[in-house]
Amino acid sequence: MEKKIRVLIAKPGLDGHDRGALIIAQALRDQGMEVIYTGLRQSAAQIAQAAIQEDVDVIGLSSLSGAHKSLFPKVIEHLRKLNAEDIPVIGGGVIPYEDIPFLEEQGIQKVFTPGTPTQLIGDYIKELVGEEKQVIEPPKKISHIGIAVSSIEAVLPFYRDVLGLSLQKTEQVESEGVNAAFFHIGETSIELLEPLSEESPIYRFIEKRGEGIHHIALEVSNLTERLRKYKQREIPLINEEVKKGANGAGIAFLHPKAANGVLYELIEHGEEEQ
Ligand code: ZN
DSSP: OOOOOEEEEEOBSSOOOOHHHHHHHHHHHHTTOEEEEOOSSBOHHHHHHHHHHTTOSEEEEEEOSSOHHHHHHHHHHHHHHTTOTTSOEEEEESOOGGGHHHHHHTTOSEEOOTTOOHHHHHHHHHHHTTSSOOOOOOOOEEEEEEEEOSOHHHHHHIIIIISOOOEEEEEEEGGGTEEEEEEEETTEEEEEEEESSTTSHHHHHHHHHOSEEEEEEEEOSOHHHHHHHHHHTTOOBSOSSOEEOGGGOEEEEBOGGGGTTOOEEEEEOOGGGO
């Protein structure tokens, strides 16, 4: 039988509530992991000891008391003293997002904020311990910003003369029903989108919301895998499969519902045109 992932769930400090920790523990067990729960009010030293004794693959710290900024780094410190700093530590509970940069700087691998689906935490742990390949890598850059215009010609003077950009190229993208015009700015570019007909999504966008910023495109790798993962996690998608965009790149749009009203395009360039 394959070795199960072993997780230590621990509650450092004084807070006396462990409902959340118990829910996570059960959810991870349901996902096939072996979970050891230390119980309430453990010291950082006890937690580090327990992690070594139990030979766990990952430590999950939970804190509701507001003392996470001192308690979580203390656990890391004790692991270091015991030469066990290779055991990754993740955290959750009631943690204001403002504290995330500090905690990650202190060596906490990842902090989950309230409301994170337990499935996602389980997926993350599997990737962290190397059982599953990491699929959701950070996007590499903003590939372009798409701007909906009624007429490319009408806005050219602004982009060329007011901003001083040069027009790199134009392209008719049949799949989107648009003419596109590209201006490079450093690593990224601006893409003007003009509808080819009243059937074009850009036409409908302009009718509804007027000309303006239409979408932000992010350069990613692993687009096919990523979409599969998003589908699994029920992230609202416009395209569930990769389709061909401008330059022959693979593209897919997330539904604006996924990002509070912002339309994101994911784009993956083939080796040769990157
Ligand atoms: Zn685009």
